[in-house]
Amino acid sequence: MTRTTSVLAFLVLAAIQLGVPLSMIVDREITLRQGHAMRFQTAPVDPYDAFRGKYVALRIEPENIIVPPDITVSVKRPFYAALAADSNGFARVSALHISAPADGDYVKVRVHWHSGTNAFIRYPFDRYYMNEQDAPRAELAYGRNSTRTNRNTYVIVRLRHGNAVIEDLIIDNQPVAKFLQREVSAP
Amino acid sequence: MNHNSYIRWLYQELPELVRSGTLAPEAAEKLKTHYGPPPAGAGRRVALTVCGILGATLIGGGIILLFAHNWSALSRSTRTVLALAPLLATHILTLWALATGRTSRVWRESTGMLVTLMLAAAIALVGQTYHIPGNLANFLLVWMLLTLPLIYLLEATVPALIYLPGITAWAGLAQVEYGHAVWFLPLLALVLPHLALVLRRDPYGSRATFLGWMLVICLFVATGESLEKILPGLWIIVYGALATGFYLAGRRWMAAAPSTWRNPFASAGALGIVVIALLLTYDEFWNNVGWRHWRTGWAYNWRVGTLDYLILAGLSAVSTWMLLHTARRRDVLGLAFGALLPVTVLGYLLASSGFEGPAIILCNAYLLALVLTITVTGLRENRTGLVNGGLLTLSTLIVARFFDEEFSFVMRGCAFIAIGIAFLIANVLMSRRGKGAAP
Incomplete structure (x- = not known):
């Protein structure tokens, strides 16, 4: 050459x-x-990924959905979950499709377990990357803000043509970075 | 073929040969003229290459760790610029090296290593910035496919040394993530031309040796990962054929290797044959194998499973052909090692028909015969390493059997003492023969 x-x-x-x-x-x-912003309720934890530093792992709700009778669910192929906001402003799955819907908000999901008409789905966003010092603190903050009587954690996700990108992790009505900053500056 | 190490050795020997009168000074000069001047500065070149690769690895690793830290204080746009800047910088450095004719091994290997690592860092940091879900299989596949052209463009071996374990790791992850790793073999085939080129240029050089060892290790791992395992126990014949093939190929085409390290195919093949034979002396590996125990379920893809039989047929055909060639050459040691393939086939047929016991006895008998052949050949050819290797394998077999069958302490003790004495006698005999042969 x-x-x-x-x-x-x-x-x-x-x-x-x-x-x-x-x-x-x-x-x-x-x-x-x-993209259009939607809120998804979460349950953060704190694993470690050697390649990418630390992040808060997210369990996005709703996980458990009812499968329409005309759809045969399978763990091998993706599905499209059409989304709508519930009375509290959080995303819920309004329908499950085998191909991308022509309009409205939707996201590509995978079924990781199903039984009868129930299916547990996995969203294409499952982590929020943070500084290695902040991630464990964010997890602790979640513990305090995600109890049965006080559910104050969610993610804001931007959706466009089936693409989904997390914009922010919200704890106690504040972006996580601000929340942690306030925690440090608090007496 | 590069004879640099031999030429260096010859130049070291010539003065002594001339001084002792073994070689006339004129003949020594003719040899020097024939082979040309000794390759100068080889040690320095190797040191430079190693330093270059190490430096590139450390810098690349450091940048990856800094990225992993995740500067949350930086804006998204700054982080995306930072993700691409090191990759762009290494691209510019490589382009400058290529454009100004800096194509020495140090430059090619170091820039190849840097670009490979910075590529991984760029993809990972973009993933981190946009919270892209973690799918290590996809990440590895994209990284490896983008690394592959570097191997050929820079003619660099270090990216190939990353590519091979990369696709091996991908095969394992893909088997879990997608239920099969059918693309492993095509991915492997893509790097083989580079291996062929390196082997043709200098089969016993450092590049060929490292690449050979990496290929052998990765293939031993990835073959198991790639198999769909619908027919239980098929791995026994597949691995038997793989180890046999490696050993006989190394023995046939790399027979002039100056050391066992420089012949990775024969060395790893021989070790693989002994380990597989030893494993097959345990009944756990023969239980529930064969056509009476077909596996079903979503993790077992019938279409992909067909590839298992193609791999089996291909490997067995090549290994059988090499075994027949070995038989024609009356190479007893080669035949003893290569016999693992027919032993695994026969054992598998027996175990599949419900005769697990005879299959286990067959493998014990084979390993014993192999050990005896190795030891006797070693004694005949006065090769201490071979004798000790044979006796070490025999000890392992006996230790394994005794722990397995729960023989009495007395019997175990006597057997160990007997083998210990055999070790000593063999070594004393070899040492005396060596002294007797000395002038």
Whole structure:
């Protein structure tokens, strides 16, 4: 391979290598800027991922949905959950489809367990990355703000054409970063 | 083929050969003219390459750790710029090296390593910034596919040394995530031309050795991960054929290797054969195998399972062909190791028909015969390593059997003493033979 060919071939490869993370960025930025915001109730915990630092793992509700009689659920294929807000303003699954609905808010989900007409679904957002010092503190904060009588944690997710990107994790009606800041500055 | 190490050795030997009168000075000069000057600075080159790779690894690892820290104080746009900046910087560095003709091994391996690591960091940091769900299988697949062209473009082996364990890890994760790892073999095939090139250039050089060991280890792991395992126990023949194939290939095509380390195929194959044979002397591995215990369920994909039989047929055909070739050459040691394949086939047929006991006896008999062949060959050819290897395997077999069958302390004690004496006698004999052969 001549020097010019090597340089040109490497330029193409570099463009592709940069293009992959860039396309990930562009997709999510468009969703965050133009997508419709919905609130999902959560249950954070704190595992560790060697590649990406610490994050708050999210259990998104509603997990348990009723499967329409015309749909055969399977753990092997994705489904599309049409979403609507309930009386408290939190997302609920209004319908389950095997293909993307033409309009309205929806998100691609996977069924990880089903029995009869009940199915447990997994949303395409399951973690909120944080500083390794903040993640355990966020988990503790959740413990205090997510009891039977006091459920004050949720995530704001932007939805656009089936794409979903988490905008913020809310604890006690404040973005988690602000909540933790207030905790530190509190006497 | 690169003979650098031999040429260096020859240049070291020549003065002594001339001094002792073994070689005429004119002949020594003719040899020097024939082989050319000794390859200078090889040690320095290796040290530079190692330092370059280590430096790139440390810098890359450090950047990944800094990213993992996650600066929550930084804005999203700053973090996305930071995610791509190191990758772009290593791209520019590599381009500059290519454009200015800096194509030495140090440059190629170091820049290859840096780009590979920074690529992973970029994808991971974008995932972190946008809270993208963690799917390690997808992450590894994208990373490895984007790394692959680097191996060929830079003709660098370090990215290949990352690619091989990368696709192996992917196979394990894909089996759990998607229920099959059918794409492992095509992914493996994509890196084989590089291995062939490196082996052709210098089969006993450092690149070929490291790549060979990595390939063998990854294949031993990934074969088990890729099998769909619908027919229980099929792994016995597949692994038997794999280990046999590696051993016979190494023995046939890399026979001139200066050390066992430099022949990863024969070394790992021999070790694999002994370990597999030893495992198959336990009844646990023969229970519930064969066509009377087909597996069903969502995790067992029948269409993907067909690939198991293709892998089995392919590996067995290649290993049988090499075994026949070994038989024609009357290579007794090669035949003894290679016999694992027919032993596993026969054992599997017996166990599948409900005769687990005879299958276990067959494997015990095979291992004993193998150990004796290794030891006798070692004694005949005066190779202490072979003799000790044979006796060590025999000891392992006896320890395994005695713990397995619960023989009495007295019997165990006597057997250990007998083998200990055999070790000592063999080594004394070898040592005397060595002295007798000395001038």
